[in-house]
Amino acid sequence: MLTLKCPYCGVQAEETELHAGGEAHLTRFGPDSSDDDFETYLFTRENPKGVHFERWRHSHGCGKWFHAARCTMTLEVFGTYPAQTTEPPQDIRDAITAKRPGWTWREFS
Structure with missing residues (x-):
């Protein structure tokens, strides 16, 4: 089972x-795009x-969105960080x- 730290x-x-x-x-585009x-x-x-790199929401906890870096083959998690961050922290x-x-x-574009 996948376990992530909020x-x-x-x-x-x-x-x-x-x-x-x-x-x-991802860059999100508005109505005038x-x-x-x-x-x-x-x-x-x-x-x-x-x-x-994925977005996750702690829906049965604090309810906040965050990002996670993980391997899709092994489910190894390299770290999580706030959703407002534009790129992964250097330690990750x-x-x-x-x-x-x-x-x-x-x-990312």
Whole structure:
């Protein structure tokens, strides 16, 4: 079972206490955006075999959204951090690089 630590209240929550919210670090487009930008936002998602950044909500706890870095193959969690963060903290990137030497952070659009 997947267990994530909420960065706000500090609780180690099982996935049954959380609600998945999809890929993290996406640029959201408003009503005045082009059709192409909005289509990309709606339908273009990463689906990696390996390290992935996701949004989660501590729905049966503090109710706040946060981001998690984890491996989709092994369910290994590299860390969690507040949803207002625009990119993963350096310590999480270092933890990923230590276990996955060829991994690099990509710029999100």
